[in-house]
Amino acid sequence: MHLVSHHDLGNLLGEFGWNKGRAKAVLWLWIFMLLPSLLFSLLIIGLPGLILSIYFIYRSLTRLRATQPVVVLYQQGLVDSRKGTPEIIPYEGIKNIYLSVKVINGVFTYLISLEKNTGQKINLDEHVANIDDLRKLLEDQIVKFQLPGAISTYQQGSPITFNLLQVTQAGLSMGKKMLPWSEFGTAEIQRVSNTVYLTIRQKDSNKEWGRQPRGSFPNLALFFEIVKYVQENQNHQ
Secondary structure (H helix, E strand, O other), rough: OOOOOOOOHEEEEEEEOOOOHHHHHHHHHHHHHHHHHHHHHOOHHHHHHHHHHHHHHHHHHHHHHHHOOOOEEEEOOOEEEEOOOOOOEEEEEEEEEEEEEEEEOOOEEEEEEEEOOOOOOOEEEEEEEHHHHHHHHHHHHHHHHHHHHHHHHHHHOOOOOEEEEEEEOOOEEEOOEEEEEEHHEEEEEEEEEEEEEEEEEOOOOOOOOEEEEEHHOOOOOHHHHHHHHHHHHOOOO
């Protein structure tokens, strides 16, 4: 991190190291797998397993011993040092942020995907400590960059696209379905079985108008800010 000039990124917001609990769990898993790998390495088919075991044991030990943060957030961007060489990623260069949430045996797992304007994707998972805190900080900062442009697009009468969903001055549309703002009720995060969704409901009823998996819905925090902006403006009319 400190080898990269980050003065143009503004004030420090948060530092995130490796998830030591996850690293320890992976270490013990591959230690357990090492003995079978050693036995099977006597056969050619067992050699790849042995190499993998040694690699993941070494990687886990390296992460357990690490003392420096691997992802650092600033006001204007983040520095990703997980691969050793620090990479500066300005927020203005991020097109979409996704968050996939899965529930396995009652345990929530998170995967953050950042899609750059170039199309390149960067994934941040639970190998990084405090991943949900990281997600909140990232969403807050990215929204600050995206919101002015999104409001301008809305005011000009152009649609704002969130994957299959479009936000327009007339309301929300998804495929052939249209929900006027006068009939819009709520938009909320909802868990169904082991998957988390964005669920949109009509006004004055419990009828579900549309649903999308959270993991495939880009810029969710921006969507909520746009909905808030529209509702506040309608209340002042």
